Amino acid sequence: MLATVLHSPGDIRFEDCADPEIIKPTDAVIRLSATCVCGSDLWPYRGVQKVPEPTPMGHEYCGIVEEVGRGVTSLKPGQFVIGSFFASDNTCPSCAAGYQTSCQHRELVIGAQAPRLRVPLADGTLVATAEIPPEELIPSMLAVSDVLGTGWFAAEAANVKPGATVAVVGDGAVGLLAVLSAKQMGAERIIAMSRHSSRQKLAREFGATDIVTERGAEGVERIKQLTKGVGADSVLECVGTQESMQQAIGAARPGGYVSYVGVPHGVTLDGQSLFFTHVHLHGGPAPVRRYLPNLINLVWNRKIDPGKVFDLTLPLAQVAEGYRAMDERRAIKALLRP
């Protein structure tokens, strides 16, 4: 099959790859209904994260089960399923605690920017819908697989509660869906930090009440002004840089909560300044599996429309253009049709 491989920074190729097959009895192979480019794919694409060898790309997926290993008991061919970027058994102590991305048997799922995909630990990883979803729900079902699940974790890890004042750092797809998630959890005021008009517009559609365009120390100052000088109850960091992390911690009130879901690159925190902020910190790779059943239901019942973050749809063969468009910030997120 033809699939997506990153050879070196900026060099995305759609080329001949081995067809995925069942390797372990607990595997499934699915045919993708849709896949997409993740903001985190841009780290290796931009050379910030080293690419030592040609690497299959893509970790967001939904589709139809084609084949299951003999050890798979809860799924059968023909079902529509969604999974997340780490396969998990969903039974070990970490999974039982709700941290499936720290599963003792976790395996990274890669190679999803392809027509077909092998998913390890299929019983624990994949959640099937009751029926095949209609075509118009596919983008939102795909968003559940990573960006929405990650935005949801950002809101939950930052303790967003009804009536809360929330600030979201980052206007990528995860940041925008963190706004949607905070709204769903009953936040009263949601301040989105964004400089881009199309993203500001979507943030408002998803529930943002205020937009802050300043960054860094000025951004922190602006949040303080908007919150009676105290800072936000919950700050959701959805970027992963030193500046965004400092901005998030600075924008939280004493005793407030900061979640961080952007993969950190070059972030270091000074213990003593952190000590005096009095903030709670909670982040990491989002345990999307924990949220899949609830988020799938919200999409299925048309309570939310997270698929709106896909503002570019391309045939899978044009995946390289999807990367370019996101790298140049011409697109928020590119959906790929196999």
Ligand SMILES: [Zn+2]
């Ligand atoms: Zn586990």
